[in-house]
Amino acid sequence: MAHFEKANSLNEWLDQRLAVNTLQRVLQTEYWIPKNINFLWAMGMVLAITFGILLVSGIFLLMYYQPNVDTAFDSVNYTIMREVGFGWLWRHVHAVAASVVFLIIYIHMFTGIYYGSYKKGREIIWISGMLLFVAFSAEAFSGYMLPWGQMSYWAGMVITNLFSAGSLELNGVVEWIRGDYVPAQAFLTRFFMLHVLLIPLAILALIGVHFGALRIPHVNNQDGEEFDFDVEAEKYKAGDKKSSKVIAFANDFLSKDMFVVAVYLVFFFYLVFWNYGFAMDPVNFDPADGLKTPAHIYPEWYFLWSYEILRPFSKDIGLIAFAFAQVIFVLLPFLDRSPNAVPARRRGLFFIWFWLMLIDMIALTAMGKLPPEGIYSTIGLVAAVAFILLWIALPIITMFEKKV
Amino acid sequence: MKEFKILAVVVFFSLVTYWLVEPLAHSVLHKHVDSNHFTYADLPALEKTGDVANGKELVMGAGACTGCHSLEVAGISASMDPVTAASSYGVNPPDLSVVGAIYDDKFLAALIKDPASALKVSHKFDPDSGKMHPMTQFYGAGGDMDQEVADMVAYLKSIAPKAEDVTPAVAFENACGRCHSVRYERWTQMGEKPMFKFKKDEYRFDANVLEYQEHLTKYMGKLPPDLSMYYRSRNVHFLETFIEDPQSHMEGTAMPRVGVNAESAEKVIEYLADSADTLRDDRERIGMYVMIFMLVFTVFAYLWKREIWKDLH
């Protein structure tokens, strides 16, 4: 057994047993972040805070929500919205956060693409991030089932049907996923389980990997500059904070993060109280009815771009294009053949590629919601083909990129 | 400065995306119907001034309105219970005590003269094949028909409360509540569901409602939906224009034009809002507090950041 001296303070007592001082040093005061960053580097913290908000509001919703096809709708719209003290607040906060979290994820993602933060040792950060995107998508989808409104039911029907894999007609797989011929009680309860337990566990584990993957390659900076973190850290510790290229995670980086978080929360709560319609589709306030399809079925806005890639083609090609869209972002570090890990603006053709990709995805998003007729169909088809072509072009244009 | 430029780019693309998937997409997805502000311009104006006393005689006269309709304020109760009435007429005929306050005058007059066209349900009823609207039209009592109708309307208005005294619940129950239930307000097509002490009484009540709904379903083609969440599943503009003229949104629907005046329509919508968005005032109020707090929080966050970064730049 280890030898313990009598401790003179609570801090010392804890340090002997948990090494809290070492932890604080490693995780905060001597966890080095580049100084040359902008507010986009705070999106990680914004996401962590939003995830926290989702977790807390979710816990309170969980106490009155009933995962039963007969009572789910009323437990949300009557019990939680009318009876539970501040139940309406948790619900609006949860719904808005679930939607806004994707806006921040997309900003975070495109920041990474722009600054080349997925290259040169940062591949695992990117891959774990994309796995988080998949996990958040599954979390959002399973949560969308729970109020058991018309959109819940029909989105559940349409999305689970994708697993029949087109002409392969794997209806058995679809029925296995649903636990029934159609979305019904078994379906609701299992998606409830996924939403409140299994997927959150996966998300927590992935967040651990995502954070861990940052330690060795370090956080990227605004100019893609490579420097020796140890040398800069020594400078900082010696008191030359001004000329050191690094800052400490806490409180230097944290204080800037929290300011960005504060501005974000002003925007967030404005949405929660006055502009929540985009996150709570009116159609989902009609109770689920398996014999009546809503006039228009569309997913939440953050799934629209991949949904639109599915739509303009025949069933099988559409599904292949859809599957392509789901995995292709994960492969970005390997499809980008360029030796440069610098901001896109210094990378010639890649700079154009970046903006084309962004605009194309916004076009896909818009067409995914508009009815698939006339000009919208055509734009959708062009945008979907462009999406695939852009990805095919990526290795080619980056291969010829000169070292900067 | 560079940070503001980046922020401008982020905000720009976020807003463009928002505009595309929300305002633009919804304006394309939904049929656009203009409101006529409950003017009922297709109905003829009332030219004659009504005489209340004569109107009373006509309304109460043998074989006239009170043959089917109750008139509780004048002490005339319904001749049938709601279920029997629904089995005879398809739907329980309304009590006439407050109709003068809820419905538009022109609409009332047109309704008395020709129910099917005033209600815009002529497509459902074909007199030639014997499919008559359950409300018999008024053929006149021998005098000037327009004068007589004006008299009846004047009488109904004289016994009704003032329009501003009609509560949202009364407006809803009269205009919508005999076909639509609102379970979040315990409203059934047969009135408010009481709290029962004994299960058997509750079952009896429920069985009666089910029977009523069966007759109603037969009459309307399908059971009119429960409206508990309609304030949130439809928007206010939709509700307004739909109440004003259901045919404008859904051609051929069995739902009649109910003919409420503008004040009552507003009250009906308020009732629906109370059901579906009950705590909206709390939301607005607490939203203000939260925003004030968040602004203060932001100021302190900024001051802290400035203090720390003083040493770093």
Add this chain to the structure above:
Amino acid sequence: MENESRRGFMGKAFGAVSGVGAVASLYAMKRSWDPLPSVAAAGFTTVDLASAEPNALVVEKWRGKPIFILKKTPEMVAAQTEEATARDVIVGGENFLIAIGLCTHLGCIPSYRKDSSDFLCACHGGKFDSSGIDTQLPPPSPLVIPPFKIDGTTVVLGEEGPEYAKMKESGLIA
């Protein structure tokens, strides 16, 4: 050295035994996700077709899915192709369409248009004719004919009768 390899071997053997346990429990987990026997067995819907009106769509519910039943008028039968007629279910001398009322694209319920005697899916604009044959993309195949058995003027959905077997044989039902 011998000891070393023995330890290595036992380690692998232990790993293999654990693997067997893990795979066995995966099977249990897979089975737990299967539809319940009561759900799987539920639903043999019997429909009486004697009182059906021509060119008026009847929607029945079978295993949670809508079933379209459409009695065709003689004009409709006369106008349709042989391929379409092969899909008709003949009950009491009358031609019926019996099909699962879910669009074969992504499972929405198409609505019947009396005047043009066809089905239009509101989701993605797919169309089917009065025999359930797809006439406009995106649906890749005709409406699915559910297993049925004719019994006088009634039809039992969920049971495979000789007429259904014949359709299946001729490749009308995938």
